[in-house]
Amino acid sequence: MKNIVRILAALLMILGYFALNFTKFEGVEHHVEWANETGMPAPSTTIFYVGVACIVLGSMTFGRLLAKRPQ
Numbered sequence: 001m002k003n004i005v006r007i008l009a010a011l012l013m014i015l016g017y018f019a020l021n022f023t024k025f026e027g028v029e030h031h032v033e034w035a036n037e038t039g040m041p042a043p044s045t046t047i048f049y050v051g052v053a054c055i056v057l058g059s060m061t062f063g064r065l066l067a068k069r070p071q
Helices: 004-021 028-038 043-066
Strands: none
Touching: 004 028, 004 043
């Protein structure tokens, strides 16, 4: 069970990284064009905040599982 949670936490951190990368302001025009072409949502502050939350929650979960002592 712990391994599944670790994998999910790592995937959450990866999702957050890509959300933050999608909303970075250097080269955001490229991402806006891509979003318009594919019908995806354009970069926004909501996507940025979701990315931050994913990284924080994933990191906290992953770190807690790594730091927990086996009983």
